[in-house]
Structures are given as C-alpha cells and as structure tokens.
Amino acid sequence: MAELPEAPTPTLTAIYADYEARQGDGFRDHLGASIIGKSCARALWYDFRWITPARHSGRLLRLFETGQLEEDRLVRNLRATGATVLEVDPETGLQFRVEAHCGHFGGSLDGVALGLLEAPKTWHVLEFKTHSVKSYNELTAKGVVLAKPQHVAQMQIYMHLTGITRALYVAVCKDTDALHIERIEADPAMAERLLDKAGRVIFAQHPPARISEDPAWFECRFCDHHAACHEGGGAAVPCARAPARSGRASRCRPSRPRPPAGR
Numbered sequence: 001m002a003e004l005p006e007a008p009t010p011t012l013t014a015i016y017a018d019y020e021a022r023q024g025d026g027f028r029d030h031l032g033a034s035i036i037g038k039s040c041a042r043a044l045w046y047d048f049r050w051i052t053p054a055r056h057s058g059r060l061l062r063l064f065e066t067g068q069l070e071e072d073r074l075v076r077n078l079r080a081t082g083a084t085v086l087e088v089d090p091e092t093g094l095q096f097r098v099e100a101h102c103g104h105f106g107g108s109l110d111g112v113a114l115g116l117l118e119a120p121k122t123w124h125v126l127e128f129k130t131h132s133v134k135s136y137n138e139l140t141a142k143g144v145v146l147a148k149p150q151h152v153a154q155m156q157i158y159m160h161l162t163g164i165t166r167a168l169y170v171a172v173c174k175d176t177d178a179l180h181i182e183r184i185e186a187d188p189a190m191a192e193r194l195l196d197k198a199g200r201v202i203f204a205q206h207p208p209a210r211i212s213e214d215p216a217w218f219e220c221r222f223c224d225h226h227a228a229c230h231e232g233g234g235a236a237v238p239c240a241r242a243p244a245r246s247g248r249a250s251r252c253r254p255s256r257p258r259p260p261a262g263r
C-alpha cells in the first residue's frame with residue numbers, strides 16, 4: 001500500500017488552489033466606502049488607481065468567505081428577535097447600494113432593519129463584521145468608535161447616502177462566536193468630511209503625501225502598497241480609468257437610493 005502523503009495533502013492544496021484561481025485581480029471599479037476611513041490618503045489613491053493587485057492565499061480567501069457566510073446567520077438571528085431585515089432592495093432584488101462622485105465612490109449595505117428592540121420605529125443600516133479574538137476584545141473594551149474607525153466611517157457614509165439616521169453594528173468573534181452589538185448615530189458633518197476626502201482622492205492627479213516618510217512606520221509595514229510607495233517613487237501613475245480633472249468632486253453630488261418604505 002502506498003504511503004499516506006504528509007501535510008499539506010493534495011486535497012488541501014487543491015482546495016486552497018481553487019480559491020486562488022477564482023480570486024481575480026481584486027480591483028474594484030470604484031473607491032469603496034468600506035475603506036474610506038483608512039488613515040493614509042495615499043493608500044486610498046493607490047487603491048483607486050489599481051496600483052497594486054491584491055493577491056491573497058487560499059486560506060485567507062476562505063477566511064473572507066467565512067465572513068460572508070456569517071451574514072446569513074446574523075440576519076436569521078435578528079429576525080428571530082422580531083426585526084424586519086431587508087438584505088436586498090425589494091424593487092431590484094439587489095443589495096442596497098450607495099454612490100457619490102459620479103459613481104467613482106460607493107458601497108453596498110449588508111442590509112437595513114426595522115423593528116429592532118432598542119428602537120422599533122427606526123430604520124437602521126446594518127453592518128456585519130467578523131473579528132479575531134484580539135480585535136473583538138479591543139472592540140468590546142473601547143467601543144466601535146474608538147476601536148474600529150474605518151467601520152464607523154463606512155456606516156456614516158451609508159447612513160448619509162440613504163438618509164437613514166441610525167446604524168446597527170453587529171460584530172462576531174470568530175474564536176468564540178460571541179456577539180457584540182452597538183447602535184451608531186448619524187453624524188452628517190463627519191459623512192461630508194469623508195465624502196470630501198473621497199473626492200480629493202478620486203480627482204487627484206498625483207498621489208497625496210505619505211502618512212510617513214519612514215518605510216518602517218507601522219502603518220506602512222502593513223500596507224499593500226509599500227513597494228509602490230516607498231520604492232517606486234511618488235510620480236503620478238498613468239491610468240486610463242482615472243477620472244479627468246474636469247470632473248470635479250463638487251459637480252458630482254451623491255446619488256441617493258430610495259430609502260425603504262415607511263422610514
């Protein structure tokens with residue numbers, strides 16, 4: 001009898017390879033609301049201009065999928081409390097989507113909910129996130145505003161562009177399955193600042209200043225664009241998809257989706 005192969009087995013390798021083969025280049029056709037809270041505008045500019053293809057390991061891609069699969073369960077959990085949860089716009093059958101800056105900026109909501117026990121008459125934007133135990137512990141200790149400003153920025157944009165005034169942040173600890181839930185109030189001034197930031201990134205013809213000139217700075221060490229930024233120089237990168245300077249942010253006002261009936 002043939003000897004059993006040592007780990008990683010051919011089956012495991014094939015499973016991860018399947019994820020890797022299906023991942024594409026990771027480029028989006030817009031600047032995503034989910035990342036507008038990043039602290040480095042230059043990193044956003046690189047994201048928007050498709051400077052660094054995002055390639056992830058099969059294991060990591062499967063982990064991302066775990067986050068997506070969790071969403072169905074969280075919707076079931078919320079409905080079990082008596083809430084009405086819409087994952088898609090009933091009129092289109094598609095996710096609720098918001099856009100601004102002529103479609104160059106936007107994002108898709110995890111859902112909207114009415115009938116939450118805390119505020120039954122108020123529609124809430126839903127944002128679901130999975131966390132490692134370390135991240136989850138920081139979240140429960142500090143609250144989402146301090147622990148996850150990028151997630152707060154995302155929710156502020158969604159509230160602002162839908163006209164919904166509250167968001168429900170539902171976090172899951174991947175290690176223990178514990179849940180953390182917080183309600184967030186709309187802050188129109190913050191949302192406007194974020195929209196302005198998006199416009200500056202989208203319509204800039206040259207990369208914004210670095211958050212640090214030190215390649216060893218902690219945010220740079222974990223940045224996907226480290227090589228392009230610190231080793232490739234700061235020249236503008238030609239990009240056919242970049243919006244022309246004439247399409248100034250001020251001319252591209254947000255397009256608001258219709259909020260759910262009864263809001």
Ligand code: SF4
Pocket residue numbers: 040041042043044046209210211212219220221223224225226229230
């Ligand atoms: S390497 Fe640092 S300065 Fe450059 S884009 Fe990334 S975070 Fe910003």
